Each structure stands twice: as C-alpha cells, then as structure tokens.
Amino acid sequence: DAxxxxxxxxxxxxxxxxxxxxxxxxxxxxxxxxxxxxxPSQGPEYVIHGLTSNVNNRMASLAIxxxxxSSTLILxxxxxxxxxxxYCILSTPNTGNQFYFGTGTSLTVIx
Amino acid sequence: xxxVTQTPRNRITKTGKRIMLECSQTKGHDRMYWYRQDPGLGLxxxxxxxxxxxxxxxxxxxxxxxxxxxxxxxxxxxxxxxxNQTALxxxxxxxxxxxxxxxFFGQGTRLTVV
Numbered sequence: 001d002a003x004x005x006x007x008x009x010x011x012x013x014x015x016x017x018x019x020x021x022x023x024x025x026x027x028x029x030x031x032x033x034x035x036x037x038x039x040p041s042q043g044p045e046y047v048i049h050g051l052t053s054n055v056n057n058r059m060a061s062l063a064i065x066x067x068x069x070s071s072t073l074i075l076x077x078x079x080x081x082x083x084x085x086x087y088c089i090l091s092t093p094n095t096g097n098q099f100y101f102g103t104g105t106s107l108t109v110i111x
Numbered sequence: 112x113x114x115v116t117q118t119p120r121n122r123i124t125k126t127g128k129r130i131m132l133e134c135s136q137t138k139g140h141d142r143m144y145w146y147r148q149d150p151g152l153g154l155x156x157x158x159x160x161x162x163x164x165x166x167x168x169x170x171x172x173x174x175x176x177x178x179x180x181x182x183x184x185x186x187x188x189x190x191x192x193x194x195n196q197t198a199l200x201x202x203x204x205x206x207x208x209x210x211x212x213x214x215f216f217g218q219g220t221r222l223t224v225v
Contacts, residue, residue, distance in 0.1 A: 032210040043115075043201050043216030044154070051211070087153060091210035099214065100170075101146075101153030 004088045009106045012078045020073040020105050022088030027068050032091040034099065035062065035073045037084040044087065044101075047073065083109045114138050117202050117217035124192050124224055132187045132220050134202030143185040144203040144214070145169075145177060154201060160185055161207075192224040 005023040012018040024033065034049040048055055048062045050071075055062040061074040075082055087104040115136045124130050136143065141162045146154035156169030158177040166177055174196060178186045189196055200220045206212040 046213040093210050103153050
C-alpha cells in the first residue's frame with residue numbers, strides 16, 4: 001500500500017493560515033495526492049488533489065514538493081468550521097484506485 | 112438530495128443476526144466502495160465494485176459480503192454479526208477517471224452489535 005505520514009494533531013488560531021504537512025516518500029510517478037477531511041459525525045469530504053503542480057481551489061491550496069515526496073495542505077484563513085480530521089491519501093492506479101486512509105491529522109481551531 | 116445515501120443511519124442488532132446496510136448514489140459513477148471506521152482510526156476498505164459484474168475484496172472483507180444490484184446501488188451484508196463489527200460504515204462512489212477523480216462519501220451508518 002502506498003503510505004503517507006501525518007502529524008496526529010495540530011492547532012491553529014482562527015483567521016490564521018494553517019499548513020498541514022504530509023510525507024509520502026514511496027510515492028510513484030502515477031500516484032495522485034488527495035486530501036479529504038472528516039468533520040465530526042460526517043463522512044469524509046473532498047478537499048483537493050494534485051499530481052505534480054501546486055493546486056488551488058475555493059477550499060484550500062496544495063503545495064507539492066519538487067521531488068513529490070511530501071506535500072502541504074494550506075488553509076488560508078482557518079475558521080471554526082475547519083476543525084476536522086484531515087487525511088492525506090495517495091491514489092494509486094495499480095490498486096483499483098481505492099483510497100487507503102491513515103489516521104490523519106486532527107485540526108483544532110482556537111477562537 | 113445527497114449524492115450518496117446510506118440507510119439506515121443507525122442500527123443496533125444482536126450477535127448472530129444477519130444485517131444489510133444499503134447505499135445508493137445519484138452521481139452516475141461505476142465505482143462504489145464500502146469502508147469501515149473504528150474510533151480514532153482512519154477508514155479501512157471492505158469491498159469495492161467497478162460495475163455490476165465486478166466485485167473485489169478489500170483489506171478487511173472477512174465476515175462481510177456485498178451485492179451490486181444496479182449501477183446506483185451497493186449493499187453490504189453481515190451474515191452473522193459479531194460485537195467486533197461494531198463500527199461506523201461508509202459507502203463511497205467515484206468516477207471512472209482513474210486516480211485523478213474525487214470520491215463522494217455517504218453520511219455513514221453507525222452499527223452496534225450487542
């Protein structure tokens with residue numbers, strides 16, 4: 001399985017940017033990097049994904065290292081609604097495209 | 112309406128009973144998945160299906176079976192429920208564009224086996 005490593009927990013002050021790191025040193029050239037988040041008592045929801053280039057959408061930005069062995073999810077201004085568990089996942093074509101979840105990073109946003 | 116709907120949302124059942132969890136999706140996707148989540152852990156894949164004639168085991172399929180009744184419907188069954196199958200179960204769907212596609216998850220079914 002393609003593995004990722006994330007810190008168990010992080011804290012951020014409301015209205016400040018948050019940088020959530022992820023290491024994926026065994027990534028292969030065809031693996032996409034996906035980020036999902038899970039709010040309390042809900043199913044995971046898509047945040048962003050990318051292959052090589054940095055990506056931006058209305059929710060967040062994804063910064064991918066040049067060697068692709070790490071990436072960072074950036075929430076530009078954390079709100080209380082961003083408190084969730086964030087999962088960094090590699091999507092691998094050779095394994096039927098299913099996701100393998102780790103334990104993620106639990107983000108606490110402090111008012 | 113939600114893209115992915117799971118029923119029931121909560122269920123308590125007794126050890127040894129057969130139970131079915133249902134999932135339907137309106138995304139028109141071919142790929143559907145069943146995951147299990149235990150407290151404090153990430154999701155683990157139980158079964159997945161790429162179309163109505165294609166069923167595949169995931170990493171923790173023992174004690175479970177699935178049925179893909181139609182493109183939009185994917186059911187998970189516990190033939191004889193046991194207490195360590197108490198968990199939160201999620202259904203997901205994904206388009207056929209390979210690893211460059213996002214997944215859509217249901218709201219989950221909380222199953223308790225007593």
